[in-house]
Amino acid sequence: DVKVTQSSRYLVKRTGEKVFLECVQDMDHENMFWYRQDPGLGLRLIYFSYDVKMKEKGDIPEGYSVSREKKERFSLILESASTNQTSMYLCASRGTGVQSGEQFFGPGTRLTVL
Amino acid sequence: AQSVTQLGSHVSVSEGALVLLRCNYSSSVPPYLFWYVQYPNQGLQLLLKYTTGATLVKGINGFEAEFKKSETSFHLTKPSAHMSDAAEYFCAVINTGGFKTIFGAGTRLFVKA
Numbered sequence: 001d002v003k004v005t006q007s008s009r010y011l012v013k014r015t016g017e018k019v020f021l022e023c024v025q026d027m028d029h030e031n032m033f034w035y036r037q038d039p040g041l042g043l044r045l046i047y048f049s050y051d052v053k054m055k056e057k058g059d060i061p062e063g064y065s066v067s068r069e070k071k072e073r074f075s076l077i078l079e080s081a082s083t084n085q086t087s088m089y090l091c092a093s094r095g096t097g098v099q100s101g102e103q104f105f106g107p108g109t110r111l112t113v114l
Numbered sequence: 115a116q117s118v119t120q121l122g123s124h125v126s127v128s129e130g131a132l133v134l135l136r137c138n139y140s141s142s143v144p145p146y147l148f149w150y151v152q153y154p155n156q157g158l159q160l161l162l163k164y165t166t167g168a169t170l171v172k173g174i175n176g177f178e179a180e181f182k183k184s185e186t187s188f189h190l191t192k193p194s195a196h197m198s199d200a201a202e203y204f205c206a207v208i209n210t211g212g213f214k215t216i217f218g219a220g221t222r223l224f225v226k227a
Contacts (some may be wrong), residue, residue, distance in 0.1 A: 004157070009155075031213075040123060040219055040220075041219060042204060042217045042218055042219040042220050043158075043204070043217040045214060048213075048214070050213070058214070090157055090158070092157075092158075101146040101148065101163060101165065101208050101215070102148065102160050102163060103158075103160075103215060105150075105157030105158040105159065106157050107155075107156055107157045108155075108156070108157050
């Protein structure tokens with residue numbers, strides 16, 4: 001059974017803290033993604049990575065950074081958390097190939113910044 | 115630029131009634147189209163997808179969708195709603211050879227007993 005796991009389901013942090021969200025996939029996928037999900041806005045892409053140590057900005061990268069040191073792991077970092085980063089964060093992975101459009105999602109991390 | 119529009123942020127149906135969730139897309143090249151479902155407090159999971167070939171695609175849990183190029187639509191249907199179908203549904207598009215997936219804003223489906 002393929003799986004994408006995220007380190008925390010719920011997280012509460014204070015303004016200014018550095019926050020790490022971890023994502024691990026066991027499907028040997030090259031591509032990994034971080035989204036944030038907010039009501040009425042759907043999913044917005046923060047960053048993605050198509051290979052180890054490679055990363056590309058998505059649509060809303062400000063205030064975030066990422067790290068991909070190993071193929072199976074993709075981390076999202078909030079350098080200095082702010083209240084407007086309170087959201088649901090979803091990690092996804094995807095294989096490479098013409099038929100590999102499907103993304104596999106983790107269960108999400110609901111982050112609250114106080 | 116590609117985009118996805120889901121008509122109706124909330125849809126309410128009675129149990130046993132037809133489910134119709136609307137999705138229109140824009141893409142300059144032949145698209146791959148997807149419907150994902152998200153149950154409460156969970157991530158998204160694939161319901162069905164269109165890549166090439168037959169334009170009517172069947173997915174899990176009795177859902178199906180039809181790709182209509184002339185209408186740039188990919189509406190999701192189910193003949194008879196079940197209480198367990200209550201969830202949020204996302205339409206998505208990725209252009210062939212592309213990388214990013216563009217998601218619609220989502221439609222929350224309510225099923226009344």
